[in-house]
Structure formats: C-alpha cells, structure tokens
Amino acid sequence: MSLNSADIKRIAHLARIEVSNEEAEATLTKLTGILGLIEQMQAVDTTGIVPMSHSQDVTQRLRDDVVTETNQRELFQSIAPAVKDGLYLVPKVIE
Amino acid sequence: MINKSLKQLGAMLQDKEISSVELTQEFLNRIDRLNPEINAFITLDKDKTLAQAKHADSLLAAGKGTALTGLPIGQKDIFVAKGWRTTCGSKMLETFIGPYDADIIERFDGVGAVNLGKTNMDEFAMGSSNETSYFGKVQNPWDRSRVPGGSSGGSAAAVAARLCAAATGTDTGGSIRQPASLCGLSGLKPTYGLASRYGMIAFASSLDQSGPMAKSCEDMALMMNVITGFDQRDSTSLNREKEDYTRDLNKPLAGLKVGLPKEYFAEGLDADVAKVVQEAVAEYKKLGAEIVDISLPNTKLSIPVYYVLAPAEASSNLSRFDGVRYGHRAKEYGDLMDMYCKSRAEGFGAEVKRRILIGAYVLSAGYYDAYYIKAQQIRRLIAQDFENAFKQCDIIMGPTAPSTAFKAGEKADDPVAMYLQDIYTIAVNLAGLPGMSIPAGFAPSEDGKQLPVGLQIIGNYFDEARMLNAGHAYQQVTDWHTQMPEGIE
Numbered sequence: 248m249s250l251n252s253a254d255i256k257r258i259a260h261l262a263r264i265e266v267s268n269e270e271a272e273a274t275l276t277k278l279t280g281i282l283g284l285i286e287q288m289q290a291v292d293t294t295g296i297v298p299m300s301h302s303q304d305v306t307q308r309l310r311d312d313v314v315t316e317t318n319q320r321e322l323f324q325s326i327a328p329a330v331k332d333g334l335y336l337v338p339k340v341i342e
Numbered sequence: 343m344i345n346k347s348l349k350q351l352g353a354m355l356q357d358k359e360i361s362s363v364e365l366t367q368e369f370l371n372r373i374d375r376l377n378p379e380i381n382a383f384i385t386l387d388k389d390k391t392l393a394q395a396k397h398a399d400s401l402l403a404a405g406k407g408t409a410l411t412g413l414p415i416g417q418k419d420i421f422v423a424k425g426w427r428t429t430c431g432s433k434m435l436e437t438f439i440g441p442y443d444a445d446i447i448e449r450f451d452g453v454g455a456v457n458l459g460k461t462n463m464d465e466f467a468m469g470s471s472n473e474t475s476y477f478g479k480v481q482n483p484w485d486r487s488r489v490p491g492g493s494s495g496g497s498a499a500a501v502a503a504r505l506c507a508a509a510t511g512t513d514t515g516g517s518i519r520q521p522a523s524l525c526g527l528s529g530l531k532p533t534y535g536l537a538s539r540y541g542m543i544a545f546a547s548s549l550d551q552s553g554p555m556a557k558s559c560e561d562m563a564l565m566m567n568v569i570t571g572f573d574q575r576d577s578t579s580l581n582r583e584k585e586d587y588t589r590d591l592n593k594p595l596a597g598l599k600v601g602l603p604k605e606y607f608a609e610g611l612d613a614d615v616a617k618v619v620q621e622a623v624a625e626y627k628k629l630g631a632e633i634v635d636i637s638l639p640n641t642k643l644s645i646p647v648y649y650v651l652a653p654a655e656a657s658s659n660l661s662r663f664d665g666v667r668y669g670h671r672a673k674e675y676g677d678l679m680d681m682y683c684k685s686r687a688e689g690f691g692a693e694v695k696r697r698i699l700i701g702a703y704v705l706s707a708g709y710y711d712a713y714y715i716k717a718q719q720i721r722r723l724i725a726q727d728f729e730n731a732f733k734q735c736d737i738i739m740g741p742t743a744p745s746t747a748f749k750a751g752e753k754a755d756d757p758v759a760m761y762l763q764d765i766y767t768i769a770v771n772l773a774g775l776p777g778m779s780i781p782a783g784f785a786p787s788e789d790g791k792q793l794p795v796g797l798q799i800i801g802n803y804f805d806e807a808r809m810l811n812a813g814h815a816y817q818q819v820t821d822w823h824t825q826m827p828e829g830i831e
Contacts (some may be wrong), residue, residue: 255699263661264686264690266695274695277696277757278696280756287642287646288643288713289712298718299719301534301548301578302772303534303578303803323441327666327667328666338675338678338681
C-alpha cells in the first residue's frame, strides 16, 4: 500500500478537511510512516477470531419510550456560530 | 501545606483548622504565580471557584461534609462544565461555553469539591507530550525544558507543581498513566465502563476512561469513590454496585502474586528506567509479594491496532465539529461543503487532522476489512494475553513509559516515535483493564537531571481496590510520592 498526494486529498475530502497541495505533500510523509506501522498487523493470522469492539460484552440498554429531555433550544443555540428564529443558519443548500 | 494529601487537607477542613475558601485561595495564588510559565491551566474562573469553596464551607459548618468536601480539584479541559469555557485543547472549541455538566463534574460538585480550573491537554487528547494543545505546551515541573507527558499533561504538571491537591484525567492509550509517570505522581485508569463518559468530549469511545491523578493511592481511592458509578446517559456505563475503594488499602501484601511480563523489559526500555522498576519490584518482594514471570506475546501489536481503532473512532466522533451548531466556523466560505472543509481545516491542529485522515482512510470502502476488522481481531488476541496472564498472577507490574520525560520538541515532528511512548499502556485500554502508575524513583537524564520514573500496575477487571492496596502498601514504605520538584515553593 503506498499513498500519493492525490490520495491524501481524496481522504481529506471524505473527512471534510480542506488541504492545500503543500499540506498534502507534508501529510503524505507522516501518514506513510504511520501506515507502515499499521502494516505490521498483516503478518498476524487472524482466521476465525471474532472481532472485539468492546471489552465488556454488554448489550444496549433499552429505556421506556418517554420524554426525558427538556427544551433548552435557547441555551444550546447561544453557542452556535449563526442562528435566526431558532434555526441554525448555513449556506443555501437547495436552489 | 502544599504537599499535604487530599486526606490530610480534608481532615484540616473537618477540624476547622482552615476553611475551603482559604485553602482554595492558597492554590489560586500559587496558580497566579506559577501558571504563567508552567501553563498547566487553560481556564480559570475565580468567582465560580470561590463560590463553590464558600458553599463547601457552609456544608462543612453544617456537618454535612464528606471526604472531598471543600477540596480544590483541577478538572481536565475535556470535561464539559456548565458555564465554564471547555476547549479540549483545541481552537475548534476556543469560545465554547459548556451548556451542561459532564457526569464527573456533577459528581465532584455533588460532594462539595471545588473546581479549581480547567487543565491543559493535548488537542482532543491526541498526544503524549501536551505539545499539540492550541493553548501552548506545558512545562514539566521537574525540568522545565521537558514535556509533562500527555494527553493529561496539564493535570499532571498541576499536581506535580502543587497547583492543586489532585486533578482528573482521561486515558485512551495511556493519557493518565504516562504523564503521571513523567511528572512523579499517581494516576489510575479504571476498568472500562466504571466511570461515565457523559460530557467527556469523545476521542475513541471504546477506549476512553476518566480517572484520578493525585499524590497518593489513598487519595486516588477517595476520588475513585466519587468518579465511579452507573450513569444511564453513557451507553457503555456498567450497572454495578458502588464499591468503597479505600476498603482494602491496609491489607497485607503477603502472598500477592505479581506478574512481570518479559515483553515489558525487552528492547526499547531505557536501562535506568528498568533499574528503578526492578528496585520497586524488589521492594514488593520484601512486602511479601511473590514474583512470577509471565508473557504478553502480542504487546508489540498493540500500537498498530491502536492506531487503527483510535483514529477510526476519532474520525467518526470528530465529525460532529462541522461549524454549524457549535465550535469554530471559518470567516469566509462559499457553499456548505466549503464551509465544512474550511471550518475543520482551521479549527483542528495538525495531529488531530492526521488522525482523522487515518481514521477516514482505514474506514473507507475497500479497506475496512483489511484494517478495522483486522485490528479488532488482534484486539481480542491482546485481551486474551491478559486473560491467560491473570491465571498465573494477581496483578501485573512493569514500567509505565519506556523513558523519563523527554525534551520539548524532541519527538514533536515524528508521530511514530511519539506513539511508541505508549507501548506499555495501550494494551490495557484495548483490553479494557484497569491500569495505574505510581512514582517509583528517579533516573538521571543525559544532562544530569533526576527525573521521575513510574511503576505501572495492571489489574484484572474491577480489581482497582487490590491495585490501590498494592500501591498504598508501597507508599507506606517509600517516599517517592511525597517528593517535590525544586523551584515551586
């Protein structure tokens, strides 16, 4: 597996992070080192091993389907970058 | 007074030798004097802090005080606290004011403890040196040219410089234990699921746990009694009965089986650090412990596994920072996509971006099985290593970090070298086990400074009381944990 800076730009786009060409080059070197480290895993035979997502084998709890949260719209929107009439403002999406 | 433990300060408060307001003011004065250089705290709010101290004094006067009432605690800036600026060490949250309290904040408030301020940390807890913080690096009080470790570096430096009696930390791959080791204090990461993650800004949800950072195991036991407990707001919180972590502190250690993993003493461990750790093990022998040689054969794989799983979870968790509901939004942008991309490019630092990119890559179409599933499979092998080891011993001991504190800037440009700092701590998070670091002595640096060395103690699931017992017994016969750096008077 070897990456080039076009790959970096593609991954960055997936992650919604703008990168310049220079940044992509610099990131490429560091990411290649890290991916080299990760590559050590491929030497291990993991046939038949059940993937482990959590240490404790717990199942999701269910709760009663009742309202537990109170409306705190004003408080939560007080820290938003742009709001109007109780709505979050973003650039126009639908023409 | 600054070197007194939580336990001792608590007794002074109960006996009315000092008030919480006086005690809190003393620490605030020290912060005023020392923090401009050490930079252990990001945010202070003296009015809020002193109001809490005043409230604590009224609780104490009414005879309603408990073990931690009135004691000032530094809170890692990863915990959302209502009305407090909560930055997680990031420009992304530079102006974020917490609209609610994290579970851990509620719990400390609930027992009348005092929030002394929000401590510095690596950005989004991603780092082992505290150099990735947007709010500047933190000095190690033992040698100001060195790093305090990370990511809970601010909490560690604050306790080491006696700017607070104790602090909280979080540990995803070693972020409590490694800075505790590098700064000469005691730090404990509980069993996964014991402490609620509600209101703790998420990095890698299947690994993140909060825990105490203090001067002694006795103090950590008191803090564990507050920190742990079921919380229905955290989907992985474990519904178990409350424990008293002080209950076994004074048990004799005779017959305790201590396992030494050969992989923790192999190549890569600094010889002086190894010597200190071996001396600590010898002390345990004197205390009646029986030493057993064990093996954790997949130790080396814990780093690659971690650097798949943690970035994968981080890339998902950090997708919430989109410049819409809270956090940084770019000043200039075109369409919505451009707003996302620019806001995130500006708000995140280099290391955070790197980890998000790795995460996005290993989760992307065509690579998921080769990386993410593979890592989860090896994660199980790593957990099985411990399961086998605990058939031969009660607790495991070894070094916390491969070296003492390194110079600021030394590894900042080499992520892989930085990641290797966590070689002895990461496997514990992957397995979900409890781990702690306690001061075990000092080792000389290349320029002749004496730097703290941590002894790591790993327990089986839910065995924190036994670990604290082992740590406390050692701290009764040694004084490494009471030593203070020079220049902080």
